[in-house]
Amino acid sequence: xxxxxxxxxxxxxxxxxxxxxxxxxxxxxxxxxxxxxxxxxxxxxxxxxxxxxxxxxxxxxxxxxxxxxxxxxxxxxxxxxxxxxxxxxxxxxxxxxxxxxxxxxxxxxxxxxxxxxxxxxxxxxxx
Numbered sequence: 001x002x003x004x005x006x007x008x009x010x011x012x013x014x015x016x017x018x019x020x021x022x023x024x025x026x027x028x029x030x031x032x033x034x035x036x037x038x039x040x041x042x043x044x045x046x047x048x049x050x051x052x053x054x055x056x057x058x059x060x061x062x063x064x065x066x067x068x069x070x071x072x073x074x075x076x077x078x079x080x081x082x083x084x085x086x087x088x089x090x091x092x093x094x095x096x097x098x099x100x101x102x103x104x105x106x107x108x109x110x111x112x113x114x115x116x117x118x119x120x121x122x123x124x125x126x127x
Contacts, residue, residue: 010042014100016091016114018077018107021050025106026057037067044068044098046091048075048110070094077109084113091117096125 015033020026033043045067050056061069072094074086095103095117103121105114 010040011102012042012044012098012100013102013104014044014046014095014098015104015106016046016075016110016117017048017105018075018110019048019050019054020057020060021054022057027060029106030057030060033067034062042068044070044094044100046070046072046075046094046110046114048077048087049073051077068098075110075113077107084109088113088117088120092120095121099125 013036015029017025017029020030029045029047033045037043045061047069049071072087072090074083074090076083076087091114103114103118105111
């Protein structure tokens with residue numbers, strides 16, 4: 001991927017993943033965030049929490065924290081209407097603060113909650 005033109009403001013990308021559990025989606029989200037940041041994009045990785053019996057892959061996050069990370073504890077795999085609403089509200093506030101041009105979601109729950117948050121962000125605060 002070519003670097004972003006240094007004369008322009010970096011493109012801001014928010015990446016939302018349900019949880020950073022052991023597996024391919026977490027590896028991809030962390031790797032993609034780090035590589036895009038080094039290519040001149042400004043990235044934010046928003047993640048939920050792992051479930052009982054799952055292990056986390058947050059140890060793959062570069063120690064230099066080359067990209068921003070935000071934890072949303074209410075974002076989890078299980079269907080839980082109150083927690084899902086809390087996650088939606090927190091993600092919407094995070095998007096408002098970060099002001100991304102692109103919202104990229106990984107996994108089913110992050111996909112549904114993240115897309116609704118992105119739609120609300122675009123309708124109320126966005127571009």
